[in-house]
Amino acid sequence: xxxxxxxxxxxxxxxxxxxxxxxxxxxxxxxxxxxxxxxxxxxxxxxxxxxxxxxxxxxxxxxxxxxxxxxxxxxxxxxxxxxxxxxxxxxxxxxxxxxxxxxxxxxxxxxxxxxxxxxxxxxxxxxxxxxxxxxxxxxxxxxxxxxxxxxxxxxxxxxxxxxxxxxxxxxxxxxxxxxxxxxxxxxxxxxxxxxxxxxxxxxxxxxxxxxxxxxxxxxxxxxxxxxxxxxxxxxxxxx
Amino acid sequence: xxxxxxxxxxxxxxxxxxxxxxxxxxxxxxxxxxxxxxxxxxxxxxxxxxxxxxxxxxxxxxxxxxxxxxxxxxxxxxxxxxxxxxxxxxxxxxxxxxxxxxxxxxxxxxxxxxxxxxxxxxxxxxxxxxxxxxxxxxxxxxxxxxxxxxxxxxxxxxxxxxxxxxxxxxxxxxxxxxxxxxxxxxxxxxxxxxxxxxxxxxxxxxxxxxxxxxxxxxxxxxxxxxxxxxxxxxxxxxx
Numbered sequence: 001x002x003x004x005x006x007x008x009x010x011x012x013x014x015x016x017x018x019x020x021x022x023x024x025x026x027x028x029x030x031x032x033x034x035x036x037x038x039x040x041x042x043x044x045x046x047x048x049x050x051x052x053x054x055x056x057x058x059x060x061x062x063x064x065x066x067x068x069x070x071x072x073x074x075x076x077x078x079x080x081x082x083x084x085x086x087x088x089x090x091x092x093x094x095x096x097x098x099x100x101x102x103x104x105x106x107x108x109x110x111x112x113x114x115x116x117x118x119x120x121x122x123x124x125x126x127x128x129x130x131x132x133x134x135x136x137x138x139x140x141x142x143x144x145x146x147x148x149x150x151x152x153x154x155x156x157x158x159x160x161x162x163x164x165x166x167x168x169x170x171x172x173x174x175x176x177x178x179x180x181x182x183x184x185x186x187x188x189x190x191x192x193x194x195x196x197x198x199x200x201x202x203x204x205x206x207x208x209x210x211x212x213x214x215x216x217x218x219x220x221x222x223x224x225x226x227x228x229x230x231x232x233x234x235x236x237x238x239x
Numbered sequence: 240x241x242x243x244x245x246x247x248x249x250x251x252x253x254x255x256x257x258x259x260x261x262x263x264x265x266x267x268x269x270x271x272x273x274x275x276x277x278x279x280x281x282x283x284x285x286x287x288x289x290x291x292x293x294x295x296x297x298x299x300x301x302x303x304x305x306x307x308x309x310x311x312x313x314x315x316x317x318x319x320x321x322x323x324x325x326x327x328x329x330x331x332x333x334x335x336x337x338x339x340x341x342x343x344x345x346x347x348x349x350x351x352x353x354x355x356x357x358x359x360x361x362x363x364x365x366x367x368x369x370x371x372x373x374x375x376x377x378x379x380x381x382x383x384x385x386x387x388x389x390x391x392x393x394x395x396x397x398x399x400x401x402x403x404x405x406x407x408x409x410x411x412x413x414x415x416x417x418x419x420x421x422x423x424x425x426x427x428x429x430x431x432x433x434x435x436x437x438x439x440x441x442x443x444x445x446x447x448x449x450x451x452x453x454x455x456x457x458x459x460x461x462x463x464x465x466x467x468x469x470x471x472x473x474x475x476x477x478x
Contacts, residue, residue, distance in 0.1 A: 146385035150414045154462060163471035171466065175389045193477075201476050211472050218469050223393060226461030227410065232402035233450050237440055238432075 001139040001169070002121045005162045006193040006200065007111045010169040011042045012143075012177070014184035022181075028188040029054050031061075031068045034198040037114040039068055039077055040190050044143030045106025045126070049092065053084045053106070071114070078110045078122035078130045086128030107142040112192055119194055147179045148172030162191060167215065170205070174216050187212075240378040240408070241360045244401045245432040245439065246350045249408040250281045251382075251416070253423035261420075267427040268293050270300075270307045273437040276353040278307055278316055279429050283382030284345025284365070288331065292323045292345070310353070317349045317361035317369045325367030346381040351431055358433055386418045387411030401430060406454065409444070413455050426451075 001008045011027040025047060031039040041057075043050040057080065060067035071077050085106060092104045105126035113119040121133040123140040133140055138158045141149060148171075155168040166189065176183045186206040193200040205212045240247045250266040264286060270278040280296075282289035296319065299306035310316050324345060331343045344365035352358040360372040362379040372379055377397045380388060387410075394407040405428065415422045430440040444451045 149418050163475055166472055179388050222465030230457050233405055236402055
């Protein structure tokens with residue numbers, strides 16, 4: 001989410017290769033030079049692809065090659081992530097006799113701030129191209145996004161305060177986790193405040209998080225209360 | 240929805256073949272012999288396929304062939320719908336040089352009651368096979384289902400009264416219509432009460448429906464109120 005008060009990131013950590021192979025992997029990667037740049041990557045999709053992309057991006061750091069720690073702006077970072085993604089997917093898909101049978105694709109969110117620029121957020125597609133969030137569309141989701149989208153659409157504007165936006169992100173994940181087994185705890189949270197040039201706040205929400213537990217319960221009970229208070233259709237005839 | 244108080248059906252009526260080709264088609268078909276049987280079909284997916292399937296099913300009525308008005312039970316009706324679906328899809332897909340480029344698939348819900356049986360509800364897949372709703376899973380959705388699923392999961396049980404279930408279906412459609420352009424008004428509603436052997440109630444919800452308008456507004460305001468009342472994360476540190 002691109003808020004006036006900062007960039008707010010949230011990711012779950014469940015991966016699955018069928019219901020027999022469910023495990024936990026953090027989907028948030030931080031590239032940071034405090035005072036100069038703070039970049040957060042979130043990934044969804046094929047885990048082998050995303051791990052290879054991130055390893056490739058990390059290996060380039062310190063080399064002569066263009067990389068996330070030397071690029072002049074966040075647009076260039078998104079382009080680097082896109083190029084790495086496209087290249088890894090093409091490599092794996094090209095080696096398959098039946099390329100269609102495995103989905104190697106993945107998506108990335110690339111957000112943060114580099115000294116001299118405003119905070120920016122990009123969504124990078126498996127094809128390597130990307131789009132940037134604007135005031136009209138101040139947030140992006142990747143992965144299993146539909147169940148949790150309605151509440152974000154209702155709440156998030158650039159002017160939304162961080163605490164309210166974070167509450168919204170957690171309610172959104174709650175909806176998704178209730179309806180879809182491929183999304184699960186723990187949730188990773190990161191905040192990059194404007195002009196801080198560092199990750200201002202990080203937190204991991206796991207099963208024992210008392211606040212998240214009470215939020216889920218309060219939201220569930222509140223939804224039921226609102227639902228129960230709404231009138232029944234006046235045109236319904238039961239006989 | 241399979242409720243103790245009856246089978247409740249709801250469908251939207253938007254179809255699209257790209258954003259330039261949006262039109263309105265009812266996705267609900269009724270096959271009824273009052274006092275003996277009442278069968279409701281809902282369809283999603285490729286419109287050419289679903290129209291051909293329904294025309295095929297209607298043409299069979301009055302002939303010697305097995306059909307929806309003579310079948311001994313609703314299981315056989317689901318099998319007829321499945322066989323017609325599989326056959327139409329195979330016909331169209333088989334005629335294409337590039338079969339993969341067009342999605343001819345569709346799904347059906349087949350519900351109702353035939354004299355001598357209890358009320359039953361089936362979901363028929365594009366492959367022609369089908370599953371039946373049970374007390375554990377008393378509802379099915381087809382088409383664009385994710386946005387609207389969470390509220391149904393929270394509310395619907397077999398014991399849910401009809402007016403509450405209908406309110407839930409309308410709230411569910413509201414969520415979907417807010418987030419997805421491929422679902423739109425009018426909504427068609429049908430109710431088949433147990434042992435009535437007829438469609439007990441039908442209604443079309445269109446733009447001017449005052450109740451639906453107030454429901455959408457009440458739900459939206461209620462959600463915001465509940466959301467605003469929930470506490471912010473106590474572990475969030477902004478500096």
